[in-house]
Amino acid sequence: MSLPNHFELLGQSGAARTGRLTTPHGVVRTPAFMPVGTAGAMKGLHWREVRDAGADIVLGNTYHLMLRPGAERIAALGGLQRFTTWNGPMLTDSGGFQVMSLAQLRKVTEQAVKFRSHIDGAAIELSPERAIEVQLLLGSDIAMQLDECVRLPAERDDILRAMELSLRWAERCKRAFERAPEGHMLFGIVQGGDIPQLRHASARGLIEIGFHGYAIGGLAVGEPQEVMLAMIEEAAPILPADRPRYLMGVGTPEDILEAVARGIDMFDCVMPTRNGRHGVAFTRFGPVNLRNARHADDPRPLDESSEWPSTRNCSRAYLHHLVKSGETLGAMLLSEINIAYYQSLMAGMRAAIAQGRFAEFREQTHADWARGDI
Numbered sequence: 001m002s003l004p005n006h007f008e009l010l011g012q013s014g015a016a017r018t019g020r021l022t023t024p025h026g027v028v029r030t031p032a033f034m035p036v037g038t039a040g041a042m043k044g045l046h047w048r049e050v051r052d053a054g055a056d057i058v059l060g061n062t063y064h065l066m067l068r069p070g071a072e073r074i075a076a077l078g079g080l081q082r083f084t085t086w087n088g089p090m091l092t093d094s095g096g097f098q099v100m101s102l103a104q105l106r107k108v109t110e111q112a113v114k115f116r117s118h119i120d121g122a123a124i125e126l127s128p129e130r131a132i133e134v135q136l137l138l139g140s141d142i143a144m145q146l147d148e149c150v151r152l153p154a155e156r157d158d159i160l161r162a163m164e165l166s167l168r169w170a171e172r173c174k175r176a177f178e179r180a181p182e183g184h185m186l187f188g189i190v191q192g193g194d195i196p197q198l199r200h201a202s203a204r205g206l207i208e209i210g211f212h213g214y215a216i217g218g219l220a221v222g223e224p225q226e227v228m229l230a231m232i233e234e235a236a237p238i239l240p241a242d243r244p245r246y247l248m249g250v251g252t253p254e255d256i257l258e259a260v261a262r263g264i265d266m267f268d269c270v271m272p273t274r275n276g277r278h279g280v281a282f283t284r285f286g287p288v289n290l291r292n293a294r295h296a297d298d299p300r301p302l303d304e305s306s307e308w309p310s311t312r313n314c315s316r317a318y319l320h321h322l323v324k325s326g327e328t329l330g331a332m333l334l335s336e337i338n339i340a341y342y343q344s345l346m347a348g349m350r351a352a353i354a355q356g357r358f359a360e361f362r363e364q365t366h367a368d369w370a371r372g373d374i
């Protein structure tokens, strides 16, 4: 039987789509950018700013939260929304991806991913069943299956092995998710590396099992942008048109624009806050590195036409000063400026798609970025 569908397509312009995803904690407008909360908090931002910037949904970081303060403790405290006071939709990942990049002594077996906590060295076993249990304890509106993501370039055998393991884990996650409360969703994750036939097999396998939405994983892991875009073109058209598509870990504003043009609806990336902490602002005319001495005497704001106050009011000279002197406020201001820019890009795409003029929006946006910061 097919799962209930909480996604409503509102418009299309070429392969680009705009829609609404209804969750127990509210509606998500797509295309959507999901800012990443780290251990349950947004680095350098208050939730109010995240909401004001236009974000409908944020990511909860399962790997960190399950290690500290622990999923059972967050459940006892009323779940992630109450714990963090972000009272809107939340998506949590399975925790598996970060085990691969953060944990020590990790081992992948049929049963589970086994690793030692980077906090206290405790031996942890993250099985598909435990990954679902943790996300249900956190109370997220959208949970992700446990999968194995292979960094690229990789051998065909390894990509095939990880793709088939991820499909078996998808089946186990689906079964474990059957006890989820009404309205909560589970997304499968397409793997298959940079091999079209394996991308097709993975997508078809997930559709056979049946999910509320489908993520495309295994990308933005070291491959050139054209390979990432080619794999989206292989997978997206196979995925059900009436269900959301989430491209994991992506990306720069250009990656996002080009992925929306190929039918992707949801994104997450650490770039806006991470680049903000490193002094780089994303703007309508491309990235601006505020560490650069050329800004020291520049009284102009980053973009006087921006709707975001800090982008419209803070002088480059001030931002340069804050960044050079290592003031925390510098990282905070640039994080909010970047989140606000990403959300304005998403809002611009949603409007352009709804009005059937996405091709023009895409062309004008590329031209603005090419003009660069002057």
Ligand SMILES: O=c1[nH]cnc2c(CCNCC3CCCCC3)c3[nH]c(NCc4cccs4)nc3cc12
Binding pocket: 036, 037, 038, 059, 060, 061, 062, 093, 097, 101, 147, 148, 149, 189, 216, 217, 218, 219, 220, 221, 248, 249, 250, 268, 269, 270
């Ligand atoms: O196949 C995948 N399966 C599962 N997760 C993936 C992720 C993590 C997505 N963000 C999770 C967030 C959860 C909350 C905390 C922050 C992460 C990816 N990120 C990237 N690229 C960006 C990359 C980031 C780091 C190395 S590559 N490709 C990814 C591919 C997969």
